[in-house]
Structure formats: C-alpha cells, structure tokens
Amino acid sequence: MIKILNNLRGTITPRLDLPFGKLSIEPGAALAMENDTILAIAPPETLRQQYPGAETIDGQNCWAMPGFVDPHTHPVFYKTREEEFEMRIAGKSYEEIAAAGGGIRNSVRALRQASFDELVALAYRRMRIFTEYGTTAIEAKSGYGLSLEDELKSLRVIKKLSALLPLTVVPTFLGAHEVPDEYRDRRDKYVDLLVEEMIPRVAEEKLAVFCDVFCEKNVFTVAQSERILLAARDHGLVPKLHADELHPTGGAELAAKVRAISADHLLKVSDRGIAAMKDAGVAPVLLPGTAFFLAKTEYAPARKMLAAGLPVALATDFNPGSSMIQNMQLILTLAALQMKMTPEEVIAGATLNAARAIALEKELGSLEAGKKADVILLDIPGYKYLPYHYGVNHVKMVIRHGQVVHRAGE
Numbered sequence: 001m002i003k004i005l006n007n008l009r010g011t012i013t014p015r016l017d018l019p020f021g022k023l024s025i026e027p028g029a030a031l032a033m034e035n036d037t038i039l040a041i042a043p044p045e046t047l048r049q050q051y052p053g054a055e056t057i058d059g060q061n062c063w064a065m066p067g068f069v070d071p072h073t074h075p076v077f078y079k080t081r082e083e084e085f086e087m088r089i090a091g092k093s094y095e096e097i098a099a100a101g102g103g104i105r106n107s108v109r110a111l112r113q114a115s116f117d118e119l120v121a122l123a124y125r126r127m128r129i130f131t132e133y134g135t136t137a138i139e140a141k142s143g144y145g146l147s148l149e150d151e152l153k154s155l156r157v158i159k160k161l162s163a164l165l166p167l168t169v170v171p172t173f174l175g176a177h178e179v180p181d182e183y184r185d186r187r188d189k190y191v192d193l194l195v196e197e198m199i200p201r202v203a204e205e206k207l208a209v210f211c212d213v214f215c216e217k218n219v220f221t222v223a224q225s226e227r228i229l230l231a232a233r234d235h236g237l238v239p240k241l242h243a244d245e246l247h248p249t250g251g252a253e254l255a256a257k258v259r260a261i262s263a264d265h266l267l268k269v270s271d272r273g274i275a276a277m278k279d280a281g282v283a284p285v286l287l288p289g290t291a292f293f294l295a296k297t298e299y300a301p302a303r304k305m306l307a308a309g310l311p312v313a314l315a316t317d318f319n320p321g322s323s324m325i326q327n328m329q330l331i332l333t334l335a336a337l338q339m340k341m342t343p344e345e346v347i348a349g350a351t352l353n354a355a356r357a358i359a360l361e362k363e364l365g366s367l368e369a370g371k372k373a374d375v376i377l378l379d380i381p382g383y384k385y386l387p388y389h390y391g392v393n394h395v396k397m398v399i400r401h402g403q404v405v406h407r408a409g410e
Contacts, residue, residue, distance in 0.1 A: 002051045003402065005375065006030040006044040008059035012383045013066055013367040014352040020311045021345040021353075023383060031064060033373040036401035040369055057404070059377055062396050065347070066366050067136025067374035068328040069354035072264050072285050072315035074174075076123050076154045077107050077144050078114040081320045094294050094322060095246065099218070103321055104144070104178040111144040111154070119157045126318075127165055129326040131406050134395040136374040138167055139315075139358045141212060143174030148198050151175045155207035166398075166405035168374075170358050172240060173199070173208035176220055176228050191224050195231040203235035210261065210358075211237040215251040222254050229258045238359070244268040245290075256280035262313070262357040266300045267291060274301075278308050283357040286349075287317040288334035289325050302339035312341070313357040314349040333390040343384045373402040 010027035018024060030044035032051055040047060048054070084097050084106070097103050111119070130138055140161075142154035155171055162169035175198045176191075183190035202208050211232030215225040229239040239258045243251025245265035252273025255263035263269075263277060264285040277284060286300045305312050314335050317323040325331070332346040341349065355365030363372050377397040380386055386394060398406035 002032060002034045002039065002054040003057055004030055004032050004044070004047050004051060004054045005057045005059050005064065005399070006047070007061060008377075009061055009063045011041055011064045011367055012347065014348040015366050015368055016352070016361065020309070021306065021342070021348045023344050023347060025383070030059070031367065031375065033402045036373055038367060038369055038371050038373045041367060057399075060379070060396055062377035062379050063383070064367065064375050064377055066351045066364070067376050067398065067400065068134050068350045069358070069360065069365050070130065070135050070138040070315050070318070070328055071262065071313055071354045071357040072141075072287060072317050073138050074141050074143060074317070074319035075127050075138070076119055076140065076142060076157050077111060077320045078119065078122065079107070079110040079320070080324070081106060084321060088295060095218075105181055107144040107320055108146050108178070108180055112147070112150050116153055116157060119154070120160055123157055123161055124164060126326065127161060127167060127169075131166055131398055131400070132395070133327045133329055133393055134376040134378075134398060135326070135328050136167060136376070136398065136400045137170070137355070137360065137364050139170045139172055139210070141172040141174040141177075142208075143177030143212075146175060146178060146180040148193070148201060151198055152201065152205070152207065155202060159207060166400045166403070168360070168364065170210070170360070171208045172210040172212050173202045173232070173237065174212040174214075175199075176213040176225070178214065178219060187224070191220075191227060194228050199228070199231050199235050199237065203237060208237055210240045212240040212242060214242040215249055215254060216242065216245060217247040217249060222250050225251070226254055226258060229260070233258065240264065244270070244273065252277050252282070255282045261359060264315070265290070266305075267296070267298055269301065271304070274305055274308050274310070278310055283313055283353065284310050285313045285315050285354075285357050286335065286339065287315055287323065288338050289331050290317045290323040291338070292334055293323045293325075299338045302335065302341050306341070306345065311353040311356050312345065312349050313353040314346060315354065327393070329386065329394060330390060332387040336387045343387055346387055347383060373399060375399040
C-alpha cells in the first residue's frame with residue numbers, strides 16, 4: 001500500500017550526502033511511503049500524479065522530520081532510585097552514593113529479585129514513552145543483572161519487547177556495568193566470568209549486537225575493559241564504551257584501539273582521545289541529560305569534537321540513577337545550551353548521527369528514498385524552534401515503518 005503524507009509545512013532532515021550537522025529543508029514537500037519504506041519526497045502534486053490512488057495521511061500543517069534515534073539507554077530495571085536523587089540534592093555526589101553501596105549495585109540487587117514477566121511489564125510502559133516524544137529507535141542495554149542468569153534475563157526482556165513495541169530496539173550486553181557485591185574483592189574473577197562464560201553465552205543465543213563496558217575509576221580499568229571488549233569482538237559482538245565520564249581514564253583512546261563503534265559520555269575526554277576517535281572512526285555519543293541530572297558544572301566538549309570532524313550523536317542515557325528521561329526533545333535543548341551545539345547540529349545529533357552510533361545510518365536517521373519510513377510530525381514554525389521552546393512535547397504524530405503508531409491526545 002502506497003501512502004502520501006501531505007498537507008505538511010515541509011520536511012527537515014539531515015542526509016547522508018550532507019556534511020555532519022547540516023540539514024535539508026524542503027518547504028511544502030510531501031512524502032510517499034510504500035509499506036515500511038520511503039519512496040520519494042517531492043511537491044504533493046508531483047506525488048499525487050506519480051502515485052494515483054495512494055492513501056493520504058494528513059500532515060496537519062506540521063513539519064516532518066526523521067524519528068529520533070536514541071543510541072544509549074538502560075531501560076530494563078526494577079525499582080527507581082528517587083531516594084538517591086534526594087541524597088544528591090542534599091549534597092552527596094554520585095561517586096559517594098555508589099561507594100556506599102548505592103548506584104548501579106542498588107539496581108542490581110533489586111533486579112535480581114524481579115521475575116521476567118515483571119521486568120517486561122515495567123520496561124514496556126517505560127519504553128512506550130519514548131514513542132510519545134518522537135523516538136522510533138533505541139539502543140537498549142542490559143547491565144543491572146551482573147550475573148549470567150540475570151544478564152540473560154535482562155537481554156531476553158529486551159528481545160521480547162522488541163517484538164511488542166513500535167520501536168526498533170538494538171540490544172547491547174553491558175555485563176561490565178559495575179562489579180557486583182559478591183565480587184568486590186575479586187574484581188579480576190568477575191572479568192573472568194564475563195570473558196569465559198557470559199560473553200560466549202550471549203553470543204551463542206544471539207541476544208546482543210554490541211558489548212559495552214563502563215571504563216572508569218573504581219569500576220573497570222583500561223586493561224580490564226580492553227580484555228572484555230576484545231573477547232566480545234572475538235565472539236562477534238561490536239565494542240562500545242562508557243568512556244571518560246567522571247575521570248580522564250583514556251577511555252576514548254581505548255575505544256579507538258579496539259575499533260569501538262562509539263564512545264559515550266566523554267566529559268573528561270582528552271585532545272588525544274578526540275584525535276584517536278577521529279582516526280579510528282569512533283562516533284562520540286554525548287549525554288547532556290546525565291550531566292544535568294547529576295548537577296555537574298562540566299559537560300562534554302562537543303565543539304572540540306565537531307571541530308575535529310566527528311559526527312556527534314546525542315542520547316538520553318535513560319536509567320534510574322543518573323538520567324531518568326525518555327524525552328529526546330529536552331536533550332536537544334540541553335545540548336544547545338550547555339554544549340553550544342547549533343539547532344542544526346542537535347537535530348542531526350539525535351537522528352542521523354545517532355543512527356551512525358548504532359550502525360543503522362543506512363536504514364534510519366534521515367528522510368531519504370529507500371530508507372525506513374520513520375517520520376515524526378512536529379507542530380513548530382521551523383527547526384530552530386524545536387530546542388528553543390522546551391519542556392513541552394511538539395510531536396503531533398509518529399509514523400514508524402510506514403504505520404501511524406502515535407497521535408497526540410490519543
């Protein structure tokens with residue numbers, strides 16, 4: 001079935017043939033789709049002549065954009081952590097809370113008590129909210145199980161939800177998110193478990209595309225992270241890295257060394273790390289919502305990365321401890337204000353560059369003929385208005401793979 005999305009103000013999109021951070025603006029254009037694929041973007045009269053009898057979808061005088069792609073989320077958890085939020089308000093740092101047994105290990109203890117069905121129900125409700133704010137694809141990490149049984153449980157939850165939700169869900173194994181309580185005095189033994197048992201099993205069951213590691217002081221060293229990621233690569237999992245978030249550990253350089261697809265966070269990245277990522281083709285994924293939620297005064301140096309020619313991507317880092325948000329629109333505002341990214345750059349960062357960070361740029365992230373028909377309709381006067389008017393939801397309709405999956409007010 002061919003459908004024409006018309007009565008639009010026009011289309012706003014990055015494109016694969018444009019420089020990073022540049023947008024194509026086509027006022028008055030309409031969009032033709034067949035099944036799950038974009039056929040053409042052209043004036044509405046051209047498409048009506050080319051596809052007579054096509055079904056029409058009213059664009060409500062909105063601007064059409066590609067659906068947001070969120071390349072870094074942690075949606076499978078059991079309990080929320082608002083008590084820790086209150087502790088941070090009172091002056092405790094994220095690191096102090098973690099050292100006292102809170103943080104990620106708090107979520108691990110809770111998830112281990114939850115059943116598969118409980119986690120599916122909770123994560124379904126949380127992940128459905130992404131769609132309401134215009135996100136049509138996410139990367140979803142495990143990482144709150146930290147045992148073979150519970151990491152497999154988490155990844156199976158992600159697999160189940162990918163079949164239930166109107167989202168493209170790309171799974172990542174993050175067994176190296178933290179060292180669990182029972183291995184605090186035997187950290188290398190936990191690395192052995194990851195390398196010898198968990199990674200092979202995840203790969204055997206084809207439960208993940210990527211393998212991520214939290215390379216950070218008091219979590220996993222550069223040497224431990226390299227061992228884990230090389231083992232993952234040997235088993236067909238593509239490396240990713242939480243890098244240089246809280247301390248300058250050399251995570252970006254390691255990401256380049258192991259040819260990771262992305263290095264994420266990067267608040268403390270070095271100039272050498274930026275150059276190494278550029279040379280190795282590593283995508284930087286920046287998470288301004290996390291710095292904001294942790295009350296940091298320092299954000300990732302986006303302008304340095306953009307000046308180096310890196311395709312800067314943006315993500316929510318949705319998780320219960322350091323970034324409880326599914327709204328990519330607010331992330332655009334934070335990136336603009338706190339990292340000085342332009343409106344064009346933040347839109348490209350949340351669409352095409354984000355798709356690059358999870359190896360989906362040939363399918364998602366832009367409105368181009370032959371790509372998936374993931375389209376959001378925004379009630380805005382122009383693209384600069386999107387990060388400017390913050391705290392509201394501009395999305396009026398979400399189309400995923402050619403099907404309307406959300407209308408505002410329904």
